[in-house]
Amino acid sequence: MEQRTNIVFIFILSLIYTHEATMLNLTLPGQHPYPEHVVLELQSKVNVSMSRRQMLSYTTKDRSNCLTGNPIDDCWRCDSNWQLNRQKLAECGIGFGQYAAGGKGGRYYVVTDSSDDDVVTPKPGTLRFAVIQEEPLWIVFAANMGIKLSQELIFNSHKTVDGRGVHVEITGGGCITLQYISNVIIHNIHIHGCHESGNTNIRSSPTHYGRRTKSDGDGISIFGSRDIWIDHCSLANCKDGLIDAVMGSTGITISNCYFSHHNEVMLLGHDDDYLPDTGMQVTIAFNHFGPKLIQRMPRCRRGFIHVVNNDFTRWEMYAIGGSGNPTINSQGNRYTAPTDHNAKEVTKRVDTGEDKWSNWNWRSEGDIMVNGAYFVASGEGVQVKYEKAYSVEPKSATLIEQLTMNAGVLGSRHNQAKWSAGDDGDSGTTDLVTVSGGGDDDYDYSGSSGFSPTSVVSFLSVLLSALLLHFSGANFEQMS
Template sequence: GNPIDDCWRCDPNWASDRQRLADCGIGFGRAALGGKGGRFYVVNDSSDRDTVTPAPGTLRHAVIQDEPLWITFESGATMVIKLKHELIVNSYKTIDGRGADVRITGNGCITLQYVSNVIIHNVHVYGCTPSGNTNIRSTPTHVGYRGRSDGDGISIFGSRDLWIDHCALSLCTDGLIDAIMGSTGITISNNYFSHHDEVMLLGHDDKYLPDSGMQVTIAFNKFGEGLVQRMPRCRRGYIHVVNNDFYEWKMYAIGGSANPTINSEGNRYMAPSDPSAKEVTKREDTNEGEWAAWNWRTEGDIMVNGAFFVPSGQGASLQYAKASSVDPKSAALIDQLTVNSGVLGGP
């Protein structure tokens, strides 16, 4: 079965040991502690009226604290949290939406900037729009003036040891998840992505050398209806794409520039009916003489409806070792591995 879910969901009393989740991570983000060892903080107020002095009981008040916190939500509640501006999350936080229906939307949305050890689990993130040019509190002792945000679902900037699991992301202005500026040690797993153009960006600029060490695991996700491109779009770094279900794309699934290493193992790629969009891969703004040496490989992937992956490189084992983070399961098990992708118990 799914090794993440098997680690905690098999226990009928998981709700009495929520922090066990922090021991269930896989891949490059497996070191993410989140709020493990910290106290529980229950969000019981869905409002977001004040970005400088957030009210106790709100999600914004919870995420800015300096101490490790395991943040949960009122049991059984449906909480639509319409953000006034981007939600700036401090280090050592778990946002744990299990047992409630948590929907984060509005302006922003979630920003992880120069932080580490954050887990985001079982929340909907959608309809995020750009905003800013305002003051926003990021810690109990710091308020900063923020320029305009891009309208990403989750924006990761200069951060590490992060795990995004069992979320449902759709309909944001820019990316659903963007990780840039030297971010690394990231696992994106068991999520459901839908209805969006530019899904995921890993690395923002071909010339930004610190992204050369970026390591990201993308595992057990379902890339669902209404997606166009960037699942992900990679610059530099080492990207392990393993046991995902690529259900729909309009342009391409996996793109890149600036010589990223892409290790695709045990995925299912279902091409669209458009005969000009069958290729899984896309090298952006690069001629073949240059990209022929990039290390992109497909191993054990299932190609459906005429999908094809164009590999490149010499199979440099050292490069692929840096882009290997979890043992792939057979792509024949994709339905079983991704059946619960997205928010558990939700659409």
């Protein structure tokens, strides 16, 4: 019944907005022709999750405790046997990246080897061997491990990297590169200390390797790719951006992540004059932008960017910036300004005069401004145009805390990782000092690189899942 209601709801929205649709660059594969519909659908899902949580709090106390109102988490975490159906996660996406299937339907691949010694002929059992395969794979980990990359980790399409149940860190050269691919899910991974690498041969598929020039040192680089979902990751202190999406990338959701200790956090769009990025569509939802962040949360060039229900904590320069006339739709966020009286503004139009940016469509609705923060909206008729695009009242601070309480890698929300860095805070040589678990009954991260009891249980649950899939017609592969 609920599904039928949602279908009717979306159909009605389509009728409402068809005649209002603005001219968009529809040349990018995977681009939604009516981005306002995606905004409405996301808010509808939040409303449903929050209403269900409130209703069950009066009836079934135990079950209501698992519900947070966060539609992504509530989709899979309320199932006490989620380990037996890990691939259900692919059904839980929201926003523009909701169609990212990752490795759904593919075999399970268990990473048993944390080394990265050979980037041209990677060893079976390593993460690098898994991500370059042509077939869909759902990639899990046999134990807690730290993977120090020697070069960029270049993905192929249709991959899920699922770090639930173990503690996985990725550091080193280049880090994650998603270039000209589609359908990738990255979930529950620590990514930090990424630095420049390259000028060497790197394999990108079982049949191809080639010379790569020097990489930027992004945590995650999305380049000409679509249908990408990054969820419950913790990112900090990389040489360039923590997450950058450029060169015609679209259909992206970045959700439930924890960002800290970094300068230029997130870049969306290659260049002000790069027309394909007009079709870029990105959802940024339920993230916590934490301590020691300076700017670009995100910095947008062109495109349609929906920033919804995030918690921003004391940036040093600005939170959201842009150039090249992007559409920025900010809804239900909490912006806590720094003590610096010269940095209270949430927004920054980069290298652009007011005579130009006054027509850009930057909208703030239901945002909470703390400690003197303020959002400079712009665009003629923006109030009339976007009033119809929201189905909820302005959010309260309590709701923001509820939706973002589990941001970052699960199991470490009450004691986020602490990072040490050089004096400039952006040296790319960061070390992880402490990572403590606790506060989440589903996980117990000891930080050890060997097998822990939790790791063994996780591994056995993956094996059981695979056996169930095998008898239902799917296959399982442990490459070691």
